[in-house]
Amino acid sequence: MTDNNLYITKEGLKNLKDELKEFVEIKRPEIAQKIQAAREMGDISENAAYDDAKREQSFIEGKIAELEEIIKNSKLAADTVKDSVIVGSKVVVHIDGEEEEFHIVGTPEADPILRKISHESPLGSALLGKKIGDKVEIEAPIGKLTYTILKID
Numbered sequence: 421m422t423d424n425n426l427y428i429t430k431e432g433l434k435n436l437k438d439e440l441k442e443f444v445e446i447k448r449p450e451i452a453q454k455i456q457a458a459r460e461m462g463d464i465s466e467n468a469a470y471d472d473a474k475r476e477q478s479f480i481e482g483k484i485a486e487l488e489e490i491i492k493n494s495k496l497a498a499d500t501v502k503d504s505v506i507v508g509s510k511v512v513v514h515i516d517g518e519e520e521e522f523h524i525v526g527t528p529e530a531d532p533i534l535r536k537i538s539h540e541s542p543l544g545s546a547l548l549g550k551k552i553g554d555k556v557e558i559e560a561p562i563g564k565l566t567y568t569i570l571k572i573d
Contacts, residue, residue, distance in 0.1 A: 427507040427539055428494040432529030436494075440487040443480055451477045490528050497526065505547045505572055507539045512571035513547075513556075519570065524548070543567070 428436070451473060458470035497507035505511055505524060512521045523536045524547060530538035537544045546556045547569070556567045 426490065426494045426526060426528065427497045428490075428526035428528060429497050429508045432525055433491070433494060433496060436487055436491055436528065440484065440491065443484050443487065447480050448484070451480055494526065494528070503572070504549050504551045505569070507548075509547075510573040511547055511569060512573075513567040514570055515565060515567050522547075 454473040455470065455477060458464065458467055458473050461467055461469065464470045507524055507526060509524045510521060511524060512519055521535060522543070523534075524539050524544050525536045527538045527540055530536055530541070539545060539548055542558050543556070546558055547567070550556060550569055552569050552572060554569050556569070558565045558567065
């Protein structure tokens with residue numbers, strides 16, 4: 421899975437669509453009202469409220485375009501659990517006497533704090549295609565780490 425597809429889980433796709441809906445249906449109309457209110461204040465050439473609202477509008481429109489592009493180019497990760505790690509898998513690994521669980525996700529939904537790691541990250545890409553019992557070695561700033569796969573969901 422080292423191709424150029426933008427993989428995403430069902431949950432991640434739903435979250436992106438929800439975020440897009442909020443920007444289109446809530447934030448876009450709100451900023452349009454702010455711009456209109458700023459215009460009604462008079463001369464827009466020296467109107468800080470108008471300038472701020474236009475900058476915010478630019479950000480919102482950029483975010484909408486970015487979300488639409490991600491959604492359009494995303495490939496839904498397989499939702500059937502296989503005997504090997506794929507995008508969408510939850511993987512329990514053994515590392516240094518501890519068990520840790522990671523959710524392998526597409527790049528747009530990666531969040532290391534929530535243990536959602538991208539399939540393109542060093543650990544994520546090393547885990548792809550591996551099976552229970554396989555060992556994966558990752559070079560880290562503290563040295564080489566060895567992960568043993570204990571469970572795949």
